């Protein structure tokens with residue numbers, strides 16, 4: 729069996745189940761309150777254990793249910809070194825905000841009170857180009873900072889990528905335009921990812937992936 733990608737469309741973001749022959753990898757873990765939906769999807773793969781919870785970056789819509797999913801599954805959690813501290817404190821740093829992002833930034837204190845995030849300490853702190861073979865996955869970590877300092881893309885089989893918030897297909901496909909720790913790093917990260925000539929790229933927001941060609945043309949509009 730080749731691996732299969734199963735999206736989980738959540739209220740605020742997407743998580744993905746990467747189904748391997750005898751195990752599962754979860755990419756991102758939704759918002760607080762998404763635990764039940766994610767666990768029921770994981771449980772539908774009867775007998776396949778969760779080997780890894782891979783978090784693309786430390787924003788509450790991507791790791792909000794991570795602690796409760798870990799309690800239920802005992803799976804180890806991994807995130808890049810530069811986002812590990814925010815995760816361990818249950819924090820979400822938006823960085824510099826533009827456009828509509830300003831509204832979210834203004835509402836963040838209320839969001840934090842209504843949807844408290846359970847902090848979680850990473851079991852594995854990832855570095856750029858780290859191999860994930862130990863988790864049964866033909867995968868590598870590509871450090872793609874900018875949105876947050878420790879944003880990464882998970883590269884699988886050298887042909888698929890899970891990119892977190894580097895771009896979105898919510899509405900017309902667009903690269904990150906609301907929040908950035910460093911805007912210039914986002915451009916470099918897009919180029920870095922584009923150089924891999926991938927087949928499919930899966931975003932943290934929006935209902936559809938982009939083909940490698942679609943992604944290349946999106947990146948070319950940024951130059």
Ligand SMILES: [Zn+2]
Pocket residue numbers: 785787875893
């Ligand atoms: Zn984000």
Ligand SMILES: [Zn+2]
Pocket residue numbers: 741787789790893932933
């Ligand atoms: Zn997000």
